[in-house]
Amino acid sequence: MRKSVTLTVAFLCILAVFGLPVVSLADEAAAVTGADATFVANNTWMLVATFLVFLMHLGFASLEAGMTRAKNTVNILFKNTAIISIGILTYALVGFNLMYPCEFSLGQWFGFAGFGIGAGPEDMIIAEDGVGVYTYWTDFIFQAMFAATAATIVSGAVAERIKLHSFLLVTTLYVAFVYPWLGSWQWGEGWLDQMGFYDFAGSTLVHSVGGWAALAGVILLGPRLGKYVNGSIKPIMGHSMPLATIGVFLLWLGWFGFNGGSVLSADPVEVSFVFVTTAIAAASGVLGAMVLSWFIQKKPDLTMALNGALAGLVGITAGADVVSVTSAVIIGVIAGFLVVVSVIGLDRAKLDDPVGAISVHLTCGIWGTLAVGIFGGEEFSFITQLIGVVAYGVVAFVAALAIFGLVKATIGIRVSEEEELSGLDLGEHGMEAYSGFEIYTTQ
């Protein structure tokens, strides 16, 4: 808040942007260079991107709550509130320094720069070619907001049947160690980066890494009671389409920060181009999913259109800055197709993912990463992209299986049948999400 702005010395600097005569009397003012000012603008944009990515957590919470049953809503909301808290704190404690170790201690495979944050350059400014792009603090907080995303992706897939404390334990381990360690291979300038692998904002590093853990969780947990009965699929409808829609729009909004911030400066042409490809791919994803689901299911399915938007967004994330607008359309439409096919296919395979997290984040994350090799131009190699996808896939999946498996073997991961039937809100929290509303809890 305004503390001590002295109006009397305030008129020295007059806005000259649109042709007004410029008078810069103050020496301090004169000493402010264009590079300094660019730094301020860059850093401001990165902070805007940071709060947009933060908002994605509300997006996930809303989407996941809307796509599941009313009796498990408190549980979902609680998990998402806890995740963002755990994500930020563990990233400060170990994650950041594991992901950006500066120096690797094990080839280009592993490094750790120590616990806690604050050990940045003296003036806390990170610059490129002499122009400040953001501060150390901005760097940390932007990355911290990303970190929790991987865990949130898991949350939706394992919803309605996982024990709360087991989930929190898995999440903490995955976000604190696996995500940042794997991230270091690429963004931390590790071996994959050296090899020429490209993943602009994290189709693989964030979304697939989350998606693999989701898949591991779904396999080890098994489907919700009543989902697959006598070989037939009994869909379990989400309880609030408005919540799901709010979730997707907020995620789309957040993605402007997720991708736009991944430019790592406010470079006008780059950031605005990323905005365009991001928006176009999302719109194309809606279109693709809408058309295909209308065709397959005869009626247009809102949840598929919503997943289509996310599919397009995940798909464009790896190459938002290097593919053309036309390619963005193609990537988006195909992602929209893929998510519909994947949702239906996983259901056939009896892998029960209530919100479609695996289809959106894993299937389309892989697609997006490979798409860089197809549409990204000569600099990018499909093979290298494939190597990256496989490397991340193997390690992330095995790590997730190990963690989930260990927790399953010790404290267990699945709530009792009774609790599942009456809902995790009563079982885990002794609370209802919609007190007073009459809700059929027969399903």
Add this chain to the structure above:
Amino acid sequence: MRKSVTLTVAFLCILAVFGLPVVSLADEAAAVTGADATFVANNTWMLVATFLVFLMHLGFASLEAGMTRAKNTVNILFKNTAIISIGILTYALVGFNLMYPCEFSLGQWFGFAGFGIGAGPEDMIIAEDGVGVYTYWTDFIFQAMFAATAATIVSGAVAERIKLHSFLLVTTLYVAFVYPWLGSWQWGEGWLDQMGFYDFAGSTLVHSVGGWAALAGVILLGPRLGKYVNGSIKPIMGHSMPLATIGVFLLWLGWFGFNGGSVLSADPVEVSFVFVTTAIAAASGVLGAMVLSWFIQKKPDLTMALNGALAGLVGITAGADVVSVTSAVIIGVIAGFLVVVSVIGLDRAKLDDPVGAISVHLTCGIWGTLAVGIFGGEEFSFITQLIGVVAYGVVAFVAALAIFGLVKATIGIRVSEEEELSGLDLGEHGMEAYSGFEIYTTQ
């Protein structure tokens, strides 16, 4: 995400803004001018405005869903998800080049610069007086977010009875052709611009153009079943006031980008002044609608207060940068009055607009445009404003009637009575918005 920031060369540029000594050793950094930096800041603001306008689509979706019945919620949400997708894609394909043709081919009435986007200046920078204001991409995406708005306005007015595919068809045609063509008359530097007509951010170009189509749709569709029975009005209550309220607050928020971004740069005085008039007019709109509805209806009506905020916002949109703060109060209060009178009046005239879209966007859009002629100062002529209002009104209304009429005559626009009674969610989508909730569907 962070790719290769080399910390070691990073300390050359030290923030000098608040009196710290400045050392700019790097040559590259020294070469960055104040104009360059201003360009970065300008473009950043325009992108922020872009995502704010994007968020308005969630605002519309929420508001429209909240103000209609639970049995039509999936349909509303689907329409709004499809509209933003269609809006962005058609605007990329034809809209942008129809609205900003650079050269007109038919007097100052019509021009088209070809299909697709990307044909900007070589460096993609758009500048004024030598200072970059935004990039070509920013220009496109900011405008694209606007385009879909006109269609969304229609969506609310025709809700709860229009066939989904007919609506999508009408929308596509209107957004792809009518809206950008009409827009070119003014913002594309067409005949109305030449004449001195003024519409800062689109009271007429966006809101009235949407409102006229809404009116045409409402006339051709007829009222919802059960709305006007034996000459008396039977109000049909919206199913979720929290959703409606979320919608209006998000719209208000988005308007800071809608109006603030229409400055087309981050010019501090202009943008902040627009923020002030926008906020003041919205607050005054709430006040006006609240007081009048309290007076007329004896009890304060939340939906009227909410519509009042939007009324004030639509009202100030044409002149946010040229009217005084006091005028903003007057414009807002009168808009608040007008929306109440208009909602009640349209109901008397048996024009059934479930969400008040016509009252908010058309009535107050006209008011706002004329208000520039009254409060805007000597440069602006009431007569010219009136000419603009009438010209847009005639053409938009006729075009909308033609499109709606054609679709009505061919594939039909209204769902069957049976479908309307059981709800469009089941009829068009085979889905429920609130699975499990007990809802009276008797109305």
Add this chain to the structure above:
Amino acid sequence: MRKSVTLTVAFLCILAVFGLPVVSLADEAAAVTGADATFVANNTWMLVATFLVFLMHLGFASLEAGMTRAKNTVNILFKNTAIISIGILTYALVGFNLMYPCEFSLGQWFGFAGFGIGAGPEDMIIAEDGVGVYTYWTDFIFQAMFAATAATIVSGAVAERIKLHSFLLVTTLYVAFVYPWLGSWQWGEGWLDQMGFYDFAGSTLVHSVGGWAALAGVILLGPRLGKYVNGSIKPIMGHSMPLATIGVFLLWLGWFGFNGGSVLSADPVEVSFVFVTTAIAAASGVLGAMVLSWFIQKKPDLTMALNGALAGLVGITAGADVVSVTSAVIIGVIAGFLVVVSVIGLDRAKLDDPVGAISVHLTCGIWGTLAVGIFGGEEFSFITQLIGVVAYGVVAFVAALAIFGLVKATIGIRVSEEEELSGLDLGEHGMEAYSGFEIYTTQ
């Protein structure tokens, strides 16, 4: 919207930020200094912060609605819509000039610079050391968004039983006069500022000032019917946990503007550091509240975790720029503990605060202010902080008691028992929030 951008003269200014050769031919462009550009960036950030604080009002509306019963939802939403309107308008009329009087007329205790706004410096630019930090208009609108917050805090605490018009009257008086007058003591450079009291973004000036009024209202109103029966506490559950969660995430988001904007410039290091402490304290607040409530209540309580986030945010608000990251963790965790203890304690004391406003804003506001004296370093004195807390406490509480008391004695503040039982939505508004839904109104 785009009015007359002449593309032909647009290519003169090429982005040089990342090493491209720079050609600044235009004289106007050359004349733009780094200080000018910094001003643009600063002001842009302040406007972003402004709309974030605006969004907090939606956060409060959602949180308060979610934590109360469905039968009072319209009333809550109406109050919050009215408050932001009243807040902005009264702040323009008297508040701003009461809070920043420039010159005090009564010692350093009271000053008033006259009615209305607009009397800023000629060029409307406010600068520091020759570098523009924001415009007069930005200053006003940022502060105006703050002003209404104090009233919103009260709204939640007195919910479900206060007469609408009485509440609006109290609010208007408190926001127009008490809040800005008290604010002038510190941010207006009054006596407490002179004394060295420090309250960065308003733990005391905003939150406690709101909290004291909430306490006064709760005392004078008495508890809701059925809350305390025969000496035992009967919890009255909120009707929508998704709404409450949306509210808290939006508040957290808004806080990045509330605290980040309170830097009063886009200073990269300062703003980003404030982002970090703010996020860390919120995350720590969640953790603290989660752990303690899990321990006390045996099951993890979502509403406590949500209040924990807000507790951490209120706690860090006074010292976000002067405490270390580690201190932010400690401040947040303790705030999280405090909010749980305070919620339970107030209930024991039969002070019925449906949303926990007093615990969040008053208890943690005091804690945050004192924490500056503990963790803020040598410049800050615990005693001075305590003096500030007490001074604000005494005057705010007495003023609130006086206003509430006067209104109670004249037009009454509490609705009839019958209205309370059937709900304020029917009683005050003749409307339902969830038309069609079957809701048990027996509680």
Add this chain to the structure above:
Amino acid sequence: MKLIVAYIQPERLNAVKQALYEKEIFRLSVMNALGCGQQKGYHESYRGSDIEVNLLKKVRLEVAINEEYLESTIDAIIQGARTGKIGDGKIFVLDLADCVRIRTGEKGKEAIGG
């Protein structure tokens, strides 16, 4: 005295109320119900799978009346609810042993009506 319980299609409620009013039957109670009868249900579809919905939304009416109104009440309900399509509903008639008006304590025939 009889207690009539009727299940009808939700959208016919207004018509039934109207028909009852015309027969001067002003007292009734209404509940939401799910029903499964001759009408075989319909299909929803969610995320690519088909849902068979065989518990359809119905409205349940209760009307307590004196014997002499029995015929006209049943007629009125039929008149308001019948569309001729499967799913129109059913009327059940129960014997009512007694009836009490809470406000006055009146019992039997007087309590039912006025």
Add this chain to the structure above:
Amino acid sequence: MKLIVAYIQPERLNAVKQALYEKEIFRLSVMNALGCGQQKGYHESYRGSDIEVNLLKKVRLEVAINEEYLESTIDAIIQGARTGKIGDGKIFVLDLADCVRIRTGEKGKEAIGG
């Protein structure tokens, strides 16, 4: 055995439960209902038009009891629900042919109570 069906004002439910408890009647079932009786409804208003709400929110109770409790149950309901204002509600008494406790399979009088 009798089955008592009562419509009361929602806000009286707690008082009725209390009164029943005092008479040692611990078993009951509760439903939401809309009712139309002597009470003529009230007016809501929405966007400038008046809505006549004549289906008011009520709570429907069902209490199955043995004959000997009939009087005391009715008294308890009246005591808890009566305010003296129109809209207080009605009590309907039906003959109960049989009663079965699902858990044990017990039938008749034993099943109803304990």
Add this chain to the structure above:
Amino acid sequence: MKLIVAYIQPERLNAVKQALYEKEIFRLSVMNALGCGQQKGYHESYRGSDIEVNLLKKVRLEVAINEEYLESTIDAIIQGARTGKIGDGKIFVLDLADCVRIRTGEKGKEAIGG
């Protein structure tokens, strides 16, 4: 003819429907209810205070049948609903004086079934 009213645990509804189907009873109606019986309720907790919930969520079934189906219907409900735990529910049997199919106007035994 009889009208069977049964209160069961919500999660047993599917099993009961299944059991009824096997006995070829395809017609039934379902409602939400809150119930208070032998089962003593459970505790929720909200903001540090304990809430005793003694009105538990139940599902109320109504099945109208001809006399000859009475035993098999009751058996089917018991079979589907019984878990052996307190709270399994109750079945009430009422005499049904008449039954009308709205669509056709049929009365009595024919109306109830097919």
